[in-house]
Amino acid sequence: MAESTASVSIADQTESAGRNRATLARLRREVQLRYIAVVIPLILYLLFFYAYPVIAMLFRSVSEPTWSLTNYSHLVQTNVYVHVMWITVWISIVVTICTLILGYPVAYLISSVTTTKSNLLIVLVLVPFWTSILVRTYAWMVLLGRQGIINELLQSLGIIDQPLRLLNTRFAVYVSMVHILLPFMILPLYSVMRGIDRSVLRAAEGLGARPSAVFRQVMLPLSLPGVAAGCLLVFILSLGFYITPALVGGPKDLMISVLIAQQVDLFNWAFASALAAVLLVGALLIFVIFNRILGVEKIFGEVRS
Amino acid sequence: MDHDEFFLRFLLSQQHVSPHAAAYNRRQFLRRAFQLGIGASALAFLAACGSSDNTPTAATGGSSSGGTSSSGTTSSGSASPAANSATPAPVKLPDVTSIPENLKGKGEVRVVSYGGAFQDAQRKAYFEPFEKLSGIKVIDSEGPDTAKVKAMVDTKNVEWDIGEFDRGDVINLEKKGDYWEEIDYSLVDTANIDKAFQYKYSLDMLPYAQMYAFRTDVFKDAKPSGWADFWDTKKFPGPRTMPGGTGGITPDLESATIASGVALDKVYPIDIDKAYDSLSKVKDDVVKWWDAGAIPAQMLNDKEAVLATAWNGRIAAIQATGAPVEIAWDQGQLLKDAWAVPKGAPNKENAMKFIAFITMAIPQARLSMLIPYGFVNNKSADLIPADLLKTLPTAPDIKSKLLIHDSQWWADNRDQVLEKWNSWILG
Incomplete structure (x- = not known):
């Protein structure tokens, strides 16, 4: 009797556990469905307004004027486009490195001070971010011009006789692009650094590491996901820059987006599509490389926390 | 983002x-x-x-509201066409009092033009009297672009009934297929408009000059004149700016050809390679190859360049604000914009009436009096004060110094010129 009761109750328990599991699974599915339902509008939006045009563009690059890769072979065979691609990549690399060098200490500072101070500093980083790129580019034109503030100052101090050519040079492109893109470097860096447990740093110090060793062996490795996310953002945004190099750059500072616009003007839309496709594939390639090295979850997962 | x-x-x-x-x-x-x-x-x-x-x-x-109001006043002050025109005192515009019956209608016409002070002037010169007299409502927008016309016609979603375009761009799109409506000349005052302005798919308007201007505070004694002087970097030293090959702009090969010693009437057909060789001679002194019309005027104004190839209306605008700048008309080019109607425009009839109206003598004169560009109706000359008339690019004294821009040559050769431009500029 006692045995049978026990066996029944065990069976009951198994049964109810099974029911519970089923209920749990059902609930989980419902929750998942709900999540999916929430993102469906965005997915539809992206499919319709983003994926479709991009696919149409890629399609055009191989389907016009006839089904072939002529647009791409023209691109590869014309030195100009390869040259301009290279200029674009080079400018992007330099800008990424400069923003990293300038942005890292700032992010470190913001993440180490008290909340009140860090909020204020974040605002200081964000204010230029809220100002339009055109305005910021014009501000650089005023600063760097032949009769700009920098030249006038240097002249009045007697350091130079003739105004230096600062505007309409590659230097001006670097300076203004670094300025514009700096927040894109600082913010991911900051959000990763904020998540780093400071006691780890203190522990390293307590165990006798010099400050440089603490930075090299603890801080730097822990902040790497932020470095990767920041570099990725800045580099990919730099690839597509248009306005700034056009306004402050010298004659030879052609970036690929300028040539794409030129081809659109000439109604060579298929060729423009091929150029854009190469830019897109290039950006994706960079993403894949970063993903291989650091893992996409690590880059964006850490940023989110 | x-x-x-x-x-x-x-x-x-x-x-x-x-x-x-x-x-x-x-x-x-x-x-x-x-x-x-x-x-x-x-x-x-x-x-x-x-x-x-x-x-x-x-x-x-306090600061933001004060700021907004003060900037509001400044912008309305200097954006008014009167401030941009070369005339110091406001002139009384001739009024249009009546129009032919066949230009009247109903509904609307959607016009696209180049915006800013220029479109303000057009609104005053053309749109307002047209609305009042024809009963057709004008809905104007900014930013005409033949690439967009192509996309609109291709997708059968034509949002413009009529637009102002570069004549060469109209020809280029003509070559791509059936993208324009034929102009209905039965409505137009053709008796007073030169045959050279009338085309099957577009009607010219707004002659303007592309010439160079220079800083008078830099070149006080000897003033540069003609392209040989622009190319003479020893006699007239200093940074220059010229139109480049991006942003929808084409390099000024005409000036390069003239600078190499070719007579005005022998410029076309342009020898592209020779023109680029000639451009190479000033290349080092050109600090900026501009890709938007505002740039040369701004650079002259800020002394970023002391000689600049530019469009005459832009120079008039900075002259009006007091910049020490003078136009060197000699050997400049006379260019024209054109009105054209995209294929399948929903209000095609109204667009034709609109074209017919704005090319009448009085509206044409009104625009030239608001902003210093030329007119296409010969009768307009009688309506414009003599001192103003002689500052327009179509004034006989000025026009005789100018080369007439060959839109057809450019339509035929633009791709080739720009393809070469890219490698030339990087070389």
């Missing part, structure tokens, strides 16, 4: 390549930007400090 939206906007704004969009006043622009910055930082400051303190709130309110 701000960047993408911005990029798109800039792309669109780059299509405004015609000469007469508002000559922007950079100082005014920066003032506004500065105020925006102050406002934004004050707001940010508030956000950071919390809203418990009342003092900064008052300060923000």
Whole structure:
């Protein structure tokens, strides 16, 4: 009797556990469905307004004027486009490195001070971010011009006789692009650094590491996901820059987006599509490389926390 | 993301390549930007400090509202076409009192033009009297672009009934297929409009000059004149700016050809290689190859360049603000924009009536009196004060110095010229 009761109750328990599991699974599915339902509008939006045009563009690059890769072979065979691609990549690399060098200490500072101070500093980083790129580019034109503030100052101090050519040079492109893109470097860096447990740093110090060793062996490795996310953002945004190099750059500072616009003007839309496709594939390639090295979850997962 | 939206906007704004969009006043622009910055930082400051303190709130309110109102007045002040035109005193515009019955109608016409001070002038010269007399409502927008016309016609979603385009661009799109409506000349005052202005798919309007201008405070004694002087970097030293090959602009191969010693009447057909060789001789002194009409005027104004190839209306605009700049008309080019109607425009009939109206003598004269560009109706000359008439690019004294731009040559050769441009500029 006692045995049978026990066996029944065990069976009951198994049964109810099974029911519970089923209920749990059902609930989980419902929750998942709900999540999916929430993102469906965005997915539809992206499919319709983003994926479709991009696919149409890629399609055009191989389907016009006839089904072939002529647009791409023209691109590869014309030195100009390869040259301009290279200029674009080079400018992007330099800008990424400069923003990293300038942005890292700032992010470190913001993440180490008290909340009140860090909020204020974040605002200081964000204010230029809220100002339009055109305005910021014009501000650089005023600063760097032949009769700009920098030249006038240097002249009045007697350091130079003739105004230096600062505007309409590659230097001006670097300076203004670094300025514009700096927040894109600082913010991911900051959000990763904020998540780093400071006691780890203190522990390293307590165990006798010099400050440089603490930075090299603890801080730097822990902040790497932020470095990767920041570099990725800045580099990919730099690839597509248009306005700034056009306004402050010298004659030879052609970036690929300028040539794409030129081809659109000439109604060579298929060729423009091929150029854009190469830019897109290039950006994706960079993403894949970063993903291989650091893992996409690590880059964006850490940023989110 | 701000960047993408911005990029798109800039792309669109780059299509405004015609000469007469508002000559922007950079100082005014920066003032506004500065105020925006102050406002934004004050707001940010508030956000950071919390809203418990009342003092900064008052300060923000004061600075931003004061800023907006002051920039509002400045912009309306200098954006008014009168300020941009070369005439100091406002002139009384001739009124259009009646129009032929066949130009009357109903409904609307959607017009696209180049915006800014120029479109303000068009509104006053053309749109307002047209609406009043024809009963057709004008809905105007900014940023004509033949690439967009192609997309609109291809997708059968034509949003413009009529637009102002570069004549060469109209021809280029003609070559791509059936993209334009034929102009209905039965409505037009053809008796007073030169045959050379009338084409099957477009009607010319707005002759303007592309010539160079220079700083009078730099070249006080000997004034440069003609392209040989522009090319003479020893006699007239200093940074220069010229039109480049991006942003919908084409390099000024005509000036390069003339500078190499070719007579005005022998410029066309242009020897492209020789023209580029000639351009190479000034290449080192050209600090900027501009890709938007506002740039050369701004660079002259800021002394970023002391000689600049530019469009005459833009130069008039900075002259009006007091910049020490003079136009060297000699050997410049006379160019024209054209009105054209995209294929399948929903209000095609109204568009034709609109063209017929604005090419009448009085509307044409009204525009030239508001902004110093030429006119296509010969009768307009009788309506414009003599002292104003002689400053227009179509004035006999000036026109005789100019080379007539060959849109057809450019339509046939633009691809080749620009393909070469890219490798030339990087070489």
